[in-house]
Amino acid sequence: MPMTMSQKILADHAGLESVKPGQLIEVELDAVLGNDITTPVAIKEFEKAGFDSVFDQEKINIVLDHFVPNKDIKAAQQSATCRKFANTYNIKNFFDVGKMGIEHALLPEQGIVTAGDCIIGADSHTCTYGALGAFSTGVGSTDMAAGMATGKAWFKVPSAIKVELSGTLPERVSGKDVILDLIGKIGVDGALYQSLEFMGEGVKSLTMDDRLCICNMAIEAGAKNGIFPVDQVTFDYLEGRSQRAWKIYEADEDASYTQTI
Numbered sequence: 284m285p286m287t288m289s290q291k292i293l294a295d296h297a298g299l300e301s302v303k304p305g306q307l308i309e310v311e312l313d314a315v316l317g318n319d320i321t322t323p324v325a326i327k328e329f330e331k332a333g334f335d336s337v338f339d340q341e342k343i344n345i346v347l348d349h350f351v352p353n354k355d356i357k358a359a360q361q362s363a364t365c366r367k368f369a370n371t372y373n374i375k376n377f378f379d380v381g382k383m384g385i386e387h388a389l390l391p392e393q394g395i396v397t398a399g400d401c402i403i404g405a406d407s408h409t410c411t412y413g414a415l416g417a418f419s420t421g422v423g424s425t426d427m428a429a430g431m432a433t434g435k436a437w438f439k440v441p442s443a444i445k446v447e448l449s450g451t452l453p454e455r456v457s458g459k460d461v462i463l464d465l466i467g468k469i470g471v472d473g474a475l476y477q478s479l480e481f482m483g484e485g486v487k488s489l490t491m492d493d494r495l496c497i498c499n500m501a502i503e504a505g506a507k508n509g510i511f512p513v514d515q516v517t518f519d520y521l522e523g524r525s526q527r528a529w530k531i532y533e534a535d536e537d538a539s540y541t542q543t544i
Contacts, residue, residue: 285535287443288510289478292418292532296401304442304539312342313417314396315430316404318386319347323364324424325405329431337372338434344376344395344404345369346386387411387499391491397521398513399530403427403436407502413510414494416517416531420508441507443478444469445540448485458493462500468544475505477541480534482512491520 284301286294294302296310317325322345337343345365350358362380369377376395378384387408390396398416402409405427412419422436430436446465452458466473479501481494489497494511501509511517513531521529 285537285539287478287480287538287540288416288512288532288534289418289443289480289508290440290538291534292399292401293438293440295530295532296418302440304440306440307437308440309435309437310401312403312430312434312436313400314342314344314390314402314404315427315434316344316346316386316390316402316406316409317365317424317427318345318349318406319351319358319361319365320349321405321424321427322368323361325427325431326364326368328425328428332428332432334428334432337374337431340373341375342434343372343374343431344378344386344390345374346378346389347380347383348378348386348389351380351383388495391415391495391520392524394521394524394526397525397527397529398517399532403430408499410501410506410508411495411499413498413501413508414491415521416511416513416529418508418510421502439476441476441478442541443480443538444474444506445543446479446481447483447543448481448489449483450485451488452493458489458496459500461489461493462497462503465544466500466504469504471503472505474501476507477505479504479506479509480540481509482534486511487514487516489516491516
């Protein structure tokens with residue numbers, strides 16, 4: 284069965300030869316992300332469910348980034364909860380004060396996420412990592428808790444919208460202008476639970492910063508994820524940065540899309 288790029292990543296991580304839109308699958312995760320707001324809720328659910336171990340100390344990422352420095356006692360308590368959990372389970376990628384940053388910029392910069400990954404994060408803008416050719420999407424804190432314990436997540440396979448980019452960006456125009464223009468065309472729910480799959484000659488002229496911004500804001504159109512093909516720009520970014528070997532997925536030429544923009 285012909286598949287889009289996102290569908291191929293999901294199929295591979297589910298151990299299936301193919302998947303189709305609407306299908307329910309269970310996938311193996313390459314990374315789980317939480318921040319200082321969502322992680323304490325996930326920890327509460329983790330403990331409530333009776334879990335006493337994590338699936339992989341190196342694949343869980345907790346970043347204190349929303350209220351750091353802490354703005355009040357509650358924010359300090361949330362950070363303390365994250366800190367205690369990270370110490371208890373020896374979480375390798377715990378970014379505390381002095382090491383933290385904006386979570387969705389930090390993980391790519393540190394080489395923690397890479398092409399071909401399947402990632403969930405308890406933050407709607409986790410879809411950022413599609414810029415690297417990964418399937419990444421936001422989930423609730425309960426899903427994060429289950430992901431931290433089992434390394435797995437359930438998904439309904441999304442259908443996809445094909446976004447054909449052409450030409451080059453004029454001076455003083457950036458990736459943010461591209462995604463805002465797209466959202467203006469399709470609306471804030473125009474890609475509801477669908478993949479925004481970017482392709483075309485125009486992709487070549489987009490920097491990694493442009494792509495990260497575009498995928499970050501895919502959720503603003505209701506998308507499940509945004510994703511770019513892996514090309515030389517991707518290679519240049521990943522070389523010497525990625526902590527792991529990456530895998531390249533390409534959409535089939537006859538893949539099915541709900542619409543082409």
